[in-house]
Amino acid sequence: MRQTARFAIAAIALACSVVTASTSASADDTIRFGAILPLTGPGAVIGTEQMRGIQFATDKANAAGGVRGHKIEVVFEDNQAKPDQSILSFNKLADLQKMPLIFTAYSGPSLAMAPLATRKKVLLINAGAQADKLATASPYLVNTLPTIGDEVKAISRYLAGQGKKQAAILYENDAAGIAGRDDYVKYFPETGGTILAQEPTAFGQTDYRPALLKLADAKPQVMLVSITAGLLQMAQQYKQLGLKFTVAGTTFFSDPDTIADPSSEGFVHTQVRIDAPPALDAEFKKKYGVPMEFFVKQYYNAMQIVLTITDHLLAEGKPLTGENMHDELFKIGKFQGLIPLEFKTNTATVPLDINEMKGGKDVTIKQVSSE
Amino acid sequence: MLALQLACNGIVTGCALGVVAISFSFIYATTKLFHVAHAGVYTLGGYLAWAMLRQGLPTPIAFLVSIACCTVLGALIQWQLYARLERRRATHLVVLIASLGALAVIQNIIAAVFTANILLFDLPWGSRVIHLGGDVRLTMTQLLTVAASLLAYAALMLFSHGTILGKQIRAVASNPFLAEITRLRPRRTHIYVMAIASALVCLPGILTPLDLGLQPYNGITPLLTATIAMIAGGVGSITGAFVLAVVITELQNLSLLVIPGEWSIGVTFFIFVIFMLFRPTGLFAAAR
Amino acid sequence: MDFWFSYVALASIYVLLGLSTNLLVGIAGIFSVSQAAVFGVGAYIVAFFLMNDILSFLPALAIAAAGCIALNVLVTLPALRVSGDYFVVTSFGIQLLATAIFTNWTAGTGGANGLPGIPPADLFGKALEDTSSMVMLCVGGMILGGLVFWLVMRAPFGRLLRAIREDELAVAATGKSVLRAKVSAAALAGAFAGTAGGLYATFLSFIDPSSFDLDSSILLLTMVVVGGARTLAGSVLGPFLLLALPQILTLIDIPTTIAAAMRQLIYGVLLIAFMLFRPQGLAGERL
Numbered sequence: 023m024r025q026t027a028r029f030a031i032a033a034i035a036l037a038c039s040v041v042t043a044s045t046s047a048s049a050d051d052t053i054r055f056g057a058i059l060p061l062t063g064p065g066a067v068i069g070t071e072q073m074r075g076i077q078f079a080t081d082k083a084n085a086a087g088g089v090r091g092h093k094i095e096v097v098f099e100d101n102q103a104k105p106d107q108s109i110l111s112f113n114k115l116a117d118l119q120k121m122p123l124i125f126t127a128y129s130g131p132s133l134a135m136a137p138l139a140t141r142k143k144v145l146l147i148n149a150g151a152q153a154d155k156l157a158t159a160s161p162y163l164v165n166t167l168p169t170i171g172d173e174v175k176a177i178s179r180y181l182a183g184q185g186k187k188q189a190a191i192l193y194e195n196d197a198a199g200i201a202g203r204d205d206y207v208k209y210f211p212e213t214g215g216t217i218l219a220q221e222p223t224a225f226g227q228t229d230y231r232p233a234l235l236k237l238a239d240a241k242p243q244v245m246l247v248s249i250t251a252g253l254l255q256m257a258q259q260y261k262q263l264g265l266k267f268t269v270a271g272t273t274f275f276s277d278p279d280t281i282a283d284p285s286s287e288g289f290v291h292t293q294v295r296i297d298a299p300p301a302l303d304a305e306f307k308k309k310y311g312v313p314m315e316f317f318v319k320q321y322y323n324a325m326q327i328v329l330t331i332t333d334h335l336l337a338e339g340k341p342l343t344g345e346n347m348h349d350e351l352f353k354i355g356k357f358q359g360l361i362p363l364e365f366k367t368n369t370a371t372v373p374l375d376i377n378e379m380k381g382g383k384d385v386t387i388k389q390v391s392s393e
Numbered sequence: 394m395l396a397l398q399l400a401c402n403g404i405v406t407g408c409a410l411g412v413v414a415i416s417f418s419f420i421y422a423t424t425k426l427f428h429v430a431h432a433g434v435y436t437l438g439g440y441l442a443w444a445m446l447r448q449g450l451p452t453p454i455a456f457l458v459s460i461a462c463c464t465v466l467g468a469l470i471q472w473q474l475y476a477r478l479e480r481r482r483a484t485h486l487v488v489l490i491a492s493l494g495a496l497a498v499i500q501n502i503i504a505a506v507f508t509a510n511i512l513l514f515d516l517p518w519g520s521r522v523i524h525l526g527g528d529v530r531l532t533m534t535q536l537l538t539v540a541a542s543l544l545a546y547a548a549l550m551l552f553s554h555g556t557i558l559g560k561q562i563r564a565v566a567s568n569p570f571l572a573e574i575t576r577l578r579p580r581r582t583h584i585y586v587m588a589i590a591s592a593l594v595c596l597p598g599i600l601t602p603l604d605l606g607l608q609p610y611n612g613i614t615p616l617l618t619a620t621i622a623m624i625a626g627g628v629g630s631i632t633g634a635f636v637l638a639v640v641i642t643e644l645q646n647l648s649l650l651v652i653p654g655e656w657s658i659g660v661t662f663f664i665f666v667i668f669m670l671f672r673p674t675g676l677f678a679a680a681r
Numbered sequence: 682m683d684f685w686f687s688y689v690a691l692a693s694i695y696v697l698l699g700l701s702t703n704l705l706v707g708i709a710g711i712f713s714v715s716q717a718a719v720f721g722v723g724a725y726i727v728a729f730f731l732m733n734d735i736l737s738f739l740p741a742l743a744i745a746a747a748g749c750i751a752l753n754v755l756v757t758l759p760a761l762r763v764s765g766d767y768f769v770v771t772s773f774g775i776q777l778l779a780t781a782i783f784t785n786w787t788a789g790t791g792g793a794n795g796l797p798g799i800p801p802a803d804l805f806g807k808a809l810e811d812t813s814s815m816v817m818l819c820v821g822g823m824i825l826g827g828l829v830f831w832l833v834m835r836a837p838f839g840r841l842l843r844a845i846r847e848d849e850l851a852v853a854a855t856g857k858s859v860l861r862a863k864v865s866a867a868a869l870a871g872a873f874a875g876t877a878g879g880l881y882a883t884f885l886s887f888i889d890p891s892s893f894d895l896d897s898s899i900l901l902l903t904m905v906v907v908g909g910a911r912t913l914a915g916s917v918l919g920p921f922l923l924l925a926l927p928q929i930l931t932l933i934d935i936p937t938t939i940a941a942a943m944r945q946l947i948y949g950v951l952l953i954a955f956m957l958f959r960p961q962g963l964a965g966e967r968l
Contacts, residue, residue, distance in 0.1 A: 062941030067510060102941055105795065105887050106691075113687045113812065133797045134887035141810075159797070195655050195784060196793040197889070222655040228511060228605040231402050236649050239395040252511060255606050262522050262532055427769050477957060486712055487956050487968050489769060490906055493899060494952025497945055504942035609942075613895070617777070620770045659781030662774035669759045669771045 052093045053332065053342060056115035057125035058135070060103035065128060068317055072127050072150055073098055075321030078306055083329055090336045094329070097121070105134035116144045122344040123328060125321065126163075129153035129197045136160035144344040145351070149324035150317055152273070153201040157369045162348055165369040166324045170198075170248075173272040173292040173374065174205035175212075176390050180290070180376050181244055182213035186268055190242035191220035192233055192256070194249040199225070202248025202272065210246065218242050228255040231263065238265050247271040254280045261285035275377075276316055276384065286379045293384070295373045296320060296361050323359040330357060398529055399646045405535040407642035408542035409597035411635040414619035414626070415549055416593040418634040421623065423566040423586045426475055427485070429492040432612030433499030434470075434591045438463045438598030439607050440503050443512055452516065460595040467591025470495060471584045479580075496613075504609040512607040519603050538600040545596050546635050552589075553631065562586055566629070614658070618642075621665050686816040688924065690884050693816075693823035694877045695901075695920035699908065700830050701873035702901045705753075707910030707968065708834075708842050709866040711760045714898045715772045716874055718779030719756070721893030723749045723878020725783070725790055728799045728888055738802040738883065746875040753871025754864055761860055776895050783890035795889025802883040809883075819880050823917075826873055831913050833869065842866055903948050906955050909965020918964050923948075 057076055060069035080094050088094060097119065099111035108131035115121045116138070124139075126132045127150035136159035139146045148156060149166040157169050181189075189210055193203035199222070207217055219240035221233040230252070237245060245267055249256060257280055260269065268290065275281075275291035296319045298306075306314045314322075331350045332342065340346050356364045363370040376388040413435060420428050441462050445455035474495060478488050519534040553559040565572040565582045572579050597615075602608075619634075622641055626633025645657045652660065698720055705713045723745040730741035756775050760768040784793050802809050802818055809815050833839050841862050844852050853859050882888050900923070908919025930944055961967045 062939075062944070066941065067508070100940070104891060105889055106885055106892055109885050109887070110687045110691070117812075118685075130795060130889055130891070133795070134885070134889075137798045137886050153794070155794070155797075197795070200787075200793055221649075222653065224655070224658070226608060226611065228608070229406070232399060232646055232649050233654055235395055235398050235402070236654070252606070254513065255511070258520060262520060262530060264522070264528075264530055474953065474957070483956070483960065484968060486706070486710070487960055489712060490902065490968075491953050491956035493902070494949045494954075494956065497899070497949025497952065501942040501946035501949060505939040505946065508939075509942070613773075614777075617770065617773050621774070624767060624770060655785045656781065659778050659785070662778045662781075665774050666759065666771055666778065669767060669774075 052095050053089065054095045054097055054119065054121055055123045055125070055328065056097050056099060056111075056119070056121040058099045058101050058108050058111045058115070058131065059125070059127050060131075061098065061100035062102055065103035068150070069100075069103070069127065071315050071317040072125075072321045074306075074310055075149075075318040075323075076125060076325045078309070078318070079322045079325035079329070089329055089332050092336070094332075096125075096325075101128075101131050103128050103131060105130045107131075108135055109138065112138055112144075116142050122342050123147065123347055125149070125324065127151055127317075129156060129201065132156055132163065133159055136163045139163055139344075142344070143348075145347045147324050147328060149320040151198075153197060154205065155201075157367065161368065162344065163368060164348075164351060164365070166327065166363065166372075167294050167320060167370065168372060168374070169369060170202045170272060171205045171209065172369075173294070174202065174209045176374050176376070177246075177270055177272065177290070177292045178206075178210045178213045178215065179390075180292075180388065181210075181268075181270060182215060186244040187215040188218055188241070188243045189215055189246050190218050190237040190240050190244075190267075191246045192230070192237060192249065193220065193222055193247070194225050194251070195222040196225045196250075198250050198274075199248045202274075206246045206248065223249065223252075226251060228252040230256045230259045234260060234263055234265065238263070238267070242267050244268040244270050248274070250274050253277050254283055254286075257283060257285040257289070273316070275379075281379050281384045282382045284382070287381070289379045290387075291377055293375045293377045293386075294320075295375050295389075296323060298322070298360055319360055323361065323363075326359040327351070327357050330354065394528055396647065396650060397527060399649060400643060401525070401529050401531060402535075403643040403646035404639065405531065405538055406601075406646070407639035408539045409601050410615055410619055410622065410642055411638035412542045412545050412597045413594055413615050414622040414634040414638040415546060415631050416590040417616065417619050418623040418626075418628065418631060419549065419553075419593070420586055420590045422629040423562055424471075424475070424583045425485075427489050427492065428470075428475075428587075429489065429613075429616070430470060430495035430499060431590070431594060432616035433496045434463050434467055435594045435598040435616065436503060436607075436609060436612040437466065437499055438595035439602035440507055440512075440609075442599045443514060443602070443607055444507075446514065446516070456599055459599060460592050463595040463598070464588045464592040468584050468588040471587035475587075476580060476583070500609050500612070507607070507609065509609055512602075514603050514606075516603065532604065534600065534604040538597070538604070541596050541600060545593055546631070549593065549631055558585065618661065621661070625665075625668065686812045690812075690816045690819040690880075692921045692924050693819040694880050694884065695904065695924060696823045696917050697826045697873050697877035697880070698901055699904050699916040699920050700826055700913075701870040701877065702905045703910060703916045704830075704866050704870040704873070705757065706902065706905060707965070708846065709757075709863045709870075710846055711757050711863065711867065712769055713757070713760075713772050714769075714895065714902065715756060715776040715779065716870075716901050717893045717895070717897035718776050719749050719753050719871060719874040720878045720881070720897075721779065721783055721888075721890070722752055723875035724882040724888045724893070725796075725878075726875070727879035728796050728882045729789070731800050731802075731883065732796065732798070737806070738804065738879075742876060742879040745879045746872045749875030749878070750868045750871040753867050753874065757864070757867040761863060773895070776898055780890055780894050783893060790890070793890060795887060796882075797887045799882050799886045799888065801886070802880075815884050819884060822876060822880055826876065827913055827917065829869075830916070834913075838862070838865065900948070903952055905962070906968075907951055907962055909962025910968045911966045912964055915962050915965035919962070922963075 059072050076096050080096050084093055101108040101111050112135045123145045126146050126148050129151040132148050132151050139162040140160040146163045152170045154169045154171045191206050193199040219237055221237050223233050271291040273294050280286050298314050298319050303314045331347050334350055363372045374390045375386045377384045378387050438459050441459035442455050445458050521533045522530050561577055565579045569579045622638035623634045626637035648657050702716045705711045726745040726748050727741045730736040759771045783790050904919035904923050909915025
């Protein structure tokens with residue numbers, strides 16, 4: 023028993039020393055920011071895009087001599103898209119490494135960190151998640167893309183204009199999917215529409231047939247969709263079942279495989295506009311071997327905003343604290359990154375497109391704004 | 394009309410689940426092992442077939458190679474893991490935990506090699522739609538699933554009752570001790586059983602993802618539902634397991650007419666938990 | 682050094698859960714993959730009372746513990762009625778059912794969105810705002826839990842439980858109630874899980890169903906198996922080691938996209954290896 027206890031203490035000591043070793047940081051005049059993204063697990067594909075966007079912007083800034091002579095470094099933490107891991111990472115970055123600003127993604131983790139951000143005055147920059155609650159979760163949480171609600175308002179107005187007022191909702195039974203569902207229920211009727219039926223599917227469950235059949239039975243003119251995975255399967259099963267109603271959605275629809283598939287012909291959706299100049303796109307492709315996807319652009323754009331704020335603060339000689347960065351962001355207000363965007367509230371106003379999938383391509387049919 | 398369409402879908406899903414149930418039941422009745430890692434074999438079958446097709450193998454060959462690999466894997470798990478544990482007189486709990494470990498290993502090797510994203514088979518014939526009177530439409534894959542599942546069920550029944558090996562297996566299942574002294578060598582029989590069951594579970598393992606896409610962590614829910622079918626159908630009864638699998642899936646599908654879909658899995662397990670409290674021996678317990 | 686605090690606080694909470702799982706699986710011999718569900722119920726109960734400002738922390742925690750005692754007894758009842766293997770399915774079923782409820786009962790649990798902004802714990806009218814006092818609370822909870830566990834296992838009741846594991850029939854033959862002993866063990870396990878849930882909810886200030894799913898239950902089982910069944914040292918060792926494992930893995934250079942799978946893979950390998958070569962875990966007794 024005593025040997026066991028000694029062994030236990032040794033093992034714990036080992037674990038502790040490893041934890042310490044992996045968290046030590048050095049100090050020089052490099053400016054450090056944090057980023058808490060899902061780098062492993064099911065969210066890793068998107069998380070990696072987001073990381074590349076930030077890293078790409080950082081590398082370009084450093085190659086150009088940094089911000090007023092200071093090198094920029096972003097420390098990436100993996101939260102596996104889980105709220106509890108995010109809190110641990112947040113404490114590590116905010117308390118141990120005294121970082122004034124942290125990038126975040128995904129609604130659950132961002133909402134979990136928001137109260138801590140308020141308490142510790144750390145600026146959280148979200149360029150990925152779109153749950154409505156993010157808009158009001160914390161004065162220190164800033165969103166560089168519109169919430170689902172803003173997109174839903176836009177698509178609802180468009181559909182009403184097309185005379186499609188009888189709708190059914192297909193949604194994924196998780197935070198992002200339900201947020202979309204709630205918005206459809208709230209905003210679609212405001213444009214004169216009616217919701218006839220709604221049906222959930224479990225995340226990762228790709229048999230949409232029962233749900234599609236049940237929704238089809240309500241005879242809608244349009245099906246409003248709020249799912250983040252399995253879009254292609256949904257499109258194919260919709261086609262196989264010979265359904266005829268219009269399918270509408272939000273930026274979640276921008277999945278290249280689905281757009282290329284013939285079964286998605288005629289799907290309409292809102293799309294947060296973000297364009298990269300061809301030269302930048304080519305440079306990125308040369309470096310990483312893949313095109314600049316949506317979230318790469320979003321986080322590249324967000325990092326540019328951060329660099330602008332940093333530059334302004336350094337010029338004014340103010341210390342880089344979370345509070346100063348927060349105030350400066352709203353003082354500057356309008357930013358021109360990859361797209362023009364403006365902060366009237368914590369959520370940026372950005373241009374939105376209405377797209378339709380035609381012949382394997384996503385074609386813009388109308389341009390609106392996210393207000 | 395909706396009910397008919399839902400029912401047809403239920404039969405497809407139910408038949409696939411039925412094969413999972415009979416293969417699991419075959420193992421459980423003989424070895425008395427709660428082989429959770431069976432879910433891993435089920436998932437692996439689909440991924441192997443996908444990889445073979447990627448390599449350019451013709452479809453039937455790809456499927457057969459995948460089934461062969463799973464057969465070997467099943468035998469290997471029995472021979473290298475369960476048999477070893479049994480020799481050390483491990484309790485059922487220990488074997489179960491080891492099996493959970495094996496499941497985690499298989500699933501995560503798949504996730505590491507193929508990523509956790511949904512993968513799709515690229516077989517155009519599979520998604521061709523067949524109209525079956527009324528509004529009922531099924532794809533080739535779905536029809537194939539029903540045919541293959543019924544065939545697998547018939548084959549297992551024939552094998553179990555008509556061949557010498559099948560009879561030996563049933564003998565070992567009904568009394569391992571007696572089988573041992575009549576030189577039936579239960580240990581070797583157990584390996585055969587695992588091999589056969591793993592080959593069987595490969596069928597739905599390939600055909601279901603052919604329709605719905607592959608995901609590394611999707612094996613556990615079908616396995617648990619299949620286990621419920623096995624218990625409710627009476628352990629040891631192949632027909633009971635198959636029929637109950639179809640019945641349960643039908644109930645889940647048709648329940649959509651009355652309750653919102655997010656509760657259908659919850660309801661299945663709720664009924665089961667209640668069932669276990671009041672009638673733990675199953676509906677058709679006589680076959681024991 | 683708040684990060685350090687986070688690790689210690691979470692590990693302390695998991696030690697309580699480890700004790701709970703150990704009581705059920707290791708000592709009472711009731712296989713359970715649904716301890717995370719009970720843990721979740723404790724967390725949601727405390728969150729409910731604190732967020733609606735109905736009770737202060739300690740009474741809320743007491744109600745959570747009581748609720749979890751009742752729940753744990755209820756969910757282990759089938760185990761006492763049906764044979765081991767059948768209960769395995771029931772236990773999986775209970776876990777999946779619980780996840781369905783946590784996810785779908787939006788009014789009570791916030792659904793898949795979870796509950797953000799749970800107020801910090803308070804003791805005797807004083808809120809524990811900063812992390813260090815919260816850590817003290819968690820560590821205090823762990824020490825108290827460990828002490829209870831140690832005392833119980835030394836008491837006649839603990840000896841009875843051990844005897845049941847050795848030979849259930851013999852114990853029944855001496856006129857002791859096996860059923861009552863097992864139900865009591867399950868009740869104690871529920872109290873531990875409920876307390877852990879309450880601490881977790883107030884420490885993280887956010888809960889959602891993903892913290893209480895099947896994977897978490899299996900992680901708990903892994904902690905007990907690695908640490909070692911039926912001993913206090915094992916229940917402490919397992920959580921501290923396994924929570925440090927992700928940090929250790931960051932030192933090894935593996936592609937990020939497969940890192941989560943690798944971590945789960947290692948849990949799997951650990952389970953198999955321990956069962957094959959060291960069923961008593963690092964510091965426990967034979968399962």
